[in-house]
Amino acid sequence: MRLHNMQIHSALSQCASDEMTMERIIREAEKAGLETIGISDHIDYLDPSREQKLLENFSIRDKLCPPINVQIGCEASQIDQCTIAVDIETAQQLDFVLVASNHYHLSHVENPIDRSPSAYAQHHLQMIEGAIDWGYTTIIPHPFLLTKVRNVNHSAVLASYDRHQLKRVLSKAAKNQVAFELNPRHLKNSPNFFKELINLGQQVGLKFALGTDAHKPHEIKYDQIDLQTLNQIGVRQEHLLAI
Secondary structure, three states, X not given: OOOEEEEEOOOOOOOOOOOOOHXXXXXXXXXXXXXXXXXXXXXXXXXXXXXXXXXXHXXXXXXXXXXXXXXXXXXXXXXXXXXXXXXXXXXXXXXXXXXXXXXXXXXXXXXXXXXXXXXXXXXXXXXXXXXXXXXXXXXXXXXXXXXXXXXXXXXXXXXXXXXXXXXXXXXXXXXXXXXXXXXXXXXXXXXXXXXXXHHHHHHHOOOEEEOOOEOOHHHOOOXXXXXXXXXXXXXXXXXXXXX
16 A cells, blocks of 8 residues: 555644654655655644744745655644634645644634534534535544543444434535545544445545654654554555545
């Protein structure tokens, strides 16, 4: 399988290690045998100065003349169904945009009034549909997993997704060329759900993007367990986004 990693955070993300310079990221990715990587630093609020800082990644990349495909994007938080924390003009300049539809732990992100698993499942599908309708989303990162939401049974959330509605949203994503991220380090805890997701995606022509949500150099590569997890849920090359 040709591997890519479309969620790597540089030191421009406060949660990332200072070691995550563009040069170090590229070196680690090449060593790991990755063909394509995506630099996807956080944009959690509408902030023109933050957006401009991330756009400077283009000149940093170009000066390094990387031997692999390095794409410059962002991970933008979705604030509510209709609001994404990045300006459309900036989104158009980036190579790709991850829209995080489950950043419920941020105080300015809308949560369902009812904090039950079924309410979160319904709300998250609505958020994803809003991200698709926005028109500039490339990838939905860490979908369907609400592990940062406190006092919610996460297994119950996965079981609560209405399968008919889920398939409809996946069909809309496929039609609008929006991919869903597969992070093997998240999938291994819920392999049956994601195996079903792969099957549903295959039925509607949905594509998936690989990512590890790397914040430290050693997190950029895929290890043997990661590859076994992808194989376990049935991921094949034809399921993956062509990057």
